[in-house]
Amino acid sequence: MEKKYINANGETLAYLDEGQGEVVVLIHGNMSSSVHYYPLISRIKGNFRCIAPDLRGFGDSTYNNRFSSLEELADDVNALMDALGIESAYIVGWSTGGGIGLKLAAKYPKKVKKYFSIEGAGYKGYPIYVKENFKSTGKAYESKEAMAADPMQVGPMLKIFEKKDAVAMSSVWDATIYTVNKPDKLDNELWIAETLKQRNLVDLDWALATFNMSDEFTAYGKGDGSISAVTCPVAFTLGEKDIVVPDYMVMDNYNVLRERATLYPYENCGHSPMVDCPDRVASDVIAFFKA
Numbered sequence: 589m590e591k592k593y594i595n596a597n598g599e600t601l602a603y604l605d606e607g608q609g610e611v612v613v614l615i616h617g618n619m620s621s622s623v624h625y626y627p628l629i630s631r632i633k634g635n636f637r638c639i640a641p642d643l644r645g646f647g648d649s650t651y652n653n654r655f656s657s658l659e660e661l662a663d664d665v666n667a668l669m670d671a672l673g674i675e676s677a678y679i680v681g682w683s684t685g686g687g688i689g690l691k692l693a694a695k696y697p698k699k700v701k702k703y704f705s706i707e708g709a710g711y712k713g714y715p716i717y718v719k720e721n722f723k724s725t726g727k728a729y730e731s732k733e734a735m736a737a738d739p740m741q742v743g744p745m746l747k748i749f750e751k752k753d754a755v756a757m758s759s760v761w762d763a764t765i766y767t768v769n770k771p772d773k774l775d776n777e778l779w780i781a782e783t784l785k786q787r788n789l790v791d792l793d794w795a796l797a798t799f800n801m802s803d804e805f806t807a808y809g810k811g812d813g814s815i816s817a818v819t820c821p822v823a824f825t826l827g828e829k830d831i832v833v834p835d836y837m838v839m840d841n842y843n844v845l846r847e848r849a850t851l852y853p854y855e856n857c858g859h860s861p862m863v864d865c866p867d868r869v870a871s872d873v874i875a876f877f878k879a
Contacts, residue, residue, distance in 0.1 A: 589604050589606055589623075589626065589629070590604075591603060591604060591622070591642070591647075591648055592604075592605055593648075594668065594671050594672065595671065596664060596667035596668045596670070596671045597663055597664045597667035597668075598652055598653055599644050599649060599650045599651075599652055599653070599664060600649065600650045601641050601642065601643075601644070601649045601650075601664065601668055602622070602641065602642040602647055602648035602649045603622060603639055603640060603641040603642065603668065604622045604623075604625070604629065604638065604639070604640040604641075605637070605638070605639055606629050606633045606637070606638045607629070607632070607633030607634065607635070607636055607637045607638050608633075608636075608637050609635060609636045609637055610636055610637065610677070610678065610701075610877075611636065611637045611638075611639055611674050611676075611677040611678065612632065612636040612637070612638050612639070612677060612678045612679070612680060612873075612877065613639045613640070613641075613665065613668075613669065613674070613677045613678070613679050613680070614628070614629070614638060614639070614640040614679075614680040614681075614682075614685075615640075615641070615643070615665060615679065615680065615681040615682070615685035615686075615688050615689050615692075616640070616642070616643065616646070616682055616683075616684075616685050617681075617682045617683025617684040617685045617686070617709075618683060618684040618786075618789075618792050618793075618796070619745075619757075619760075619761075619783045619786060619789075620646070620682075620683075620779070620782065620783060621642045621643075621646050621647030621648075621782040621783070621785065621786075622640035622641060622642050622647060623647065623778060623779060623782045624682075624779055624782065624860075624862070625638075625640045625680075625682070625862065626775070626862075627862040627863065627866040627870075628680070628862050628866065628869060628870055628873070631866060631867065631870035632870050632873055632874055635874050635878070636678070636874075636877070639668075639669075639672065639674070639677070641664075641665065641668050643661050643664065643665075643685075643688075644660075644661060644664050644788065645786065645787045645788030645791065645792075646785065646786050646787075646788065647782055647785050647786075648785065651787045651788055654788070654791050655788070655791050655795065656732075656791065656794060656795060656798070657795050657798065657799070658684070658687050658688050658691050658795045658796070658799050659691050659695065660795075661688050661795070662688050662689075662691040662692040662695060662696075663695075665688065665692055666692060666695075666696050666699060669699060674699075675698075675699070676698060676699050676700065676701050677699065677700070677701060678700075678701050678702050678703075678704070678877045679692060679693065679700050679701075679702070679703045679704070680703075680704045680705075680706065680873065681703070681704075681705050681706065681708050682705075682706040682707065682708070682862075683706070683707055683708065683709060683832065683833065683859065684709050684714075684792065684796060685706075685708070686705040686706065686707065686708015686709045686833075686841075687708060687709035687710075687711070687713075687714075687796070687799050689703050689705060689708065690703070690705070690708070690711055690801060690815070690818060690841070691799075691801065691814070693817075693818045693819075693820055693822070694801065694814040694815065694817035694818045695814070695817070697817065697818075697819055697820065700820050701820060701877075702820055702821045702822070702823075702876065702877055703818075703820055703821070703822045703823070704822075704823045704872075704873050704876055704877070705822065705823065705824045705825065705838075705841065706825050706861055706862075706869065707825055707827050707830050707832070707833050707838070707859050707860075707861065708824065708833065708838070708841065709796060709799070709833060709837065710833070710836075710837030710838070710840050710841060711799075711800075711801040711802060711815050711840065711841055711844060712799075712800050712801070712802050712804065712806060712811065712837075712840060713796060713797060713798065713799035713800050713806060713808065714796040714797065714799065714833075714837075715728070715797050715806060715807055715808065716729065716735060716738060716741055716742065716793055716796070716797045717729075717807065718734075718738075719738060719739055719740055722739060722740060726807060727807060728797070728807040728808045729794075729797070732790050732791070732794045735790060735793060735794055735797070736790045741793070742789065742790065742793050745760070745789060746789060746790070748760070749784065749786060749787075749789060752784050753784075754777075754780050754781065754784060757780050757783055757784060758776060758780050761776075761779075761780065761783075764831060764832055764859065765832065765858065765859045765860050765863075766858065766860065766863060767829050767830075767831060767858035767859070768829055768856055768857060768858045768863075768864040769858075769863050769864045770863070771863050800812065801813070801814045801815040802815055802844075815844055815845070818845060818848075819848070820848070821848050821849075821850070821876075822841075822845050822848055822849045822850070823849065823850040823851075823852060823872070823876050824838050824841050824842050824849065824850070824851055824852065825838075825852045825853075825854055825857075825861055825869065825872075826838045826839070826842075826851060826852065826853045826854060827854045827857040827858055827859060827861060827864070828853070828854060828855050828856060828857055829856065829857060829858045830857070830858050830859045831858070831859070832858075832859040833859065838851075850876065852872050854868065854869075
């Protein structure tokens, strides 16, 4: 699979384009890129044309403009679809890509036929709180600069990115993402190399913390209520052993959209079903979109 490039929304976005048929756009998460979708794309490209972009500041895409919200990344995906002449598509979102997919479905409803969230972030955001003595205070950071100095979640990861430390990054993935199965050596080396291309960690963490599609308040302020604008059929996976996105976030997503939602509980599965149960997630994606 080789990446292609296209100009969209002021950026040059790298993307994979595999298969034929109705279009599926796959949105990756934090600390990843389009390449992390290889196991899923290889299993569904016989049924769909798979478009998987590297988001702004990830992988081989440019990072000409900083951002502060997941909505801006959803705008990039919309612009990519426009540039490729895609009027509507099925959408897959993994992890942070799950939040981006929800915002895309809310803001551009005609673009999204159905939406499949793989261990997707909660619609009320993924808060990062101020730490005191390495303990969370429940208080919001007041700026990106303050968040960048977070001693537990953000600061240490920034150092790994700055040093391009593949060994340390692989250890992070083993401890947090690959809690059930591990990828083989060559795949892991490829995916870690893609991860280390990321240049936007602080922007992305800020966007996640401030993300809120509800009409409720979080530590970072009141939501925009846009979750009510999601009208397409939606699906959510619930990995039994996911320690990155907790169960309550997935269930919040499912419950707020219950009238049009399908839940897929995955036993013995962590944050990456593409590694833990790739055949099952591929089968569910195909069945959900084809139904």
